[in-house]
Amino acid sequence: MRAFARAPAILLALALAAPAAEQAAIPAAAAVSAAESPAAPPAPAAAPYKLQAGPFAVEVAREFVLRDANRGKDLPVTATFPKDGGPHPVVIFSHGAGGSGDAYMPLVRHWAGHGYVCLAPTHADSLSLREKTEEASGGMAAIVSRALRDHNGWVNRARDVSFLIDSLAEIQEKVPALKGRIDAKRLGVGGHSYGAMTTQLAAGAAIDLPGGEKGKSLADPRPLAFLLLSGQGTAQMGLTERSWDAVKRPMMVMTGTRDRGARGQDWQWRLEPYKFAPPPDKYSVLIDGANHMSFLGRLAEGDGGTGGTQDAAGRGALVRALLAGVLDDGTDQKAVFDAVKTSTLAFWDAYLKDDQNARACLKSDALPAWSKGAVRMERK
Numbered sequence: 001m002r003a004f005a006r007a008p009a010i011l012l013a014l015a016l017a018a019p020a021a022e023q024a025a026i027p028a029a030a031a032v033s034a035a036e037s038p039a040a041p042p043a044p045a046a047a048p049y050k051l052q053a054g055p056f057a058v059e060v061a062r063e064f065v066l067r068d069a070n071r072g073k074d075l076p077v078t079a080t081f082p083k084d085g086g087p088h089p090v091v092i093f094s095h096g097a098g099g100s101g102d103a104y105m106p107l108v109r110h111w112a113g114h115g116y117v118c119l120a121p122t123h124a125d126s127l128s129l130r131e132k133t134e135e136a137s138g139g140m141a142a143i144v145s146r147a148l149r150d151h152n153g154w155v156n157r158a159r160d161v162s163f164l165i166d167s168l169a170e171i172q173e174k175v176p177a178l179k180g181r182i183d184a185k186r187l188g189v190g191g192h193s194y195g196a197m198t199t200q201l202a203a204g205a206a207i208d209l210p211g212g213e214k215g216k217s218l219a220d221p222r223p224l225a226f227l228l229l230s231g232q233g234t235a236q237m238g239l240t241e242r243s244w245d246a247v248k249r250p251m252m253v254m255t256g257t258r259d260r261g262a263r264g265q266d267w268q269w270r271l272e273p274y275k276f277a278p279p280p281d282k283y284s285v286l287i288d289g290a291n292h293m294s295f296l297g298r299l300a301e302g303d304g305g306t307g308g309t310q311d312a313a314g315r316g317a318l319v320r321a322l323l324a325g326v327l328d329d330g331t332d333q334k335a336v337f338d339a340v341k342t343s344t345l346a347f348w349d350a351y352l353k354d355d356q357n358a359r360a361c362l363k364s365d366a367l368p369a370w371s372k373g374a375v376r377m378e379r380k
Helices: 011-017 105-113 127-132 139-149 151-166 168-174 194-203 272-276 321-327 333-352 356-362 366-370
Strands: 058-068 073-082 088-094 117-121 182-192 225-229 251-258 282-291 375-379
Touching: 058 105, 058 151, 058 168, 073 105, 073 151, 088 105, 088 151, 088 194, 088 333, 105 117, 105 333, 117 151, 139 151, 151 168, 151 182, 151 194, 168 182, 182 194, 182 333, 194 225, 225 333, 251 272, 251 333, 272 282, 282 333, 333 356, 333 366, 333 375, 366 375
Parallel strands: 088 117, 088 182, 182 225, 225 251, 251 282
Antiparallel strands: 058 073, 073 117, 282 375
16 A cells, blocks of 8 residues: 655644544554655545535534433434435434544534534543543543443443434424434444444444353444444454354445554454455445544544534543654645545445445445555455
């Protein structure tokens, strides 16, 4: 593979606004050396699939609250959606450890502009929620450590997703602008980092609970497709080589060559969900130079399209020194995020809109060719 063209190292400063994630627990020494990347090629040409902003104006409804009476909890949700048209397919997107529902605006805005209602819950591990209840002691390191071993958290996040699906009618009452714009039969689930674990569980990945049930499934049968950004492989959070045997629905698994796991695992580990899941309709995307924060869009787009609103992960400078060795390598993060936007949108269009052009794109070498080898795709 060849690296994307390099960009100025000022991107490091943007890390201070990046959402919290597993990467915050990684020693800087665990980062891949920049010397491992070959010389950069010329900047890539036009993207193969819908890289530009979509035809729909986008509206955001921030952190309205749904009450789950069965579990006795409130679930804040941020909705990003087209102002017009519909009914539109729904994508539920789950944030990383300690993050929040408005942490991925550059990505979900892109999807919304192309005709998707994006619903992003703020899970109970969010630092913003924990700060309100004085449960934020230990900062990001404590949150990540807890996420790795707290199986109740794994289960409750998956139940948050199912509860959101159950609540689609109520959401349209709480957000009148969504009335009649939701297609409840065309559902996708995606997530980043800890959110990718949540996505795997919704897809049917079975886990062994510490000291308890083996092969537990939290699958929800309603979503049609699943997107894993910086997901988890075996020997962590109860996952084994057999965990993905029942993941029969379409799934895209994406990572980068500089995307380390919380225990120092490399990108091959992050692609294990693709490796062990059965065909058909499985895709892996590996982006040269992409790090754990590359998939959010903040490194490429400054404040991330949030209008300056700082989410929970921005407060407290959670990723200062620990990510310095990853973010200052000069990789062109805009080109990386362009690859994320075009490939993920092609996936959603293929399986939530049955778009034949999108399917053809996924089954072609258009993205690797556009990136001049900086993106590697496999399919089965």
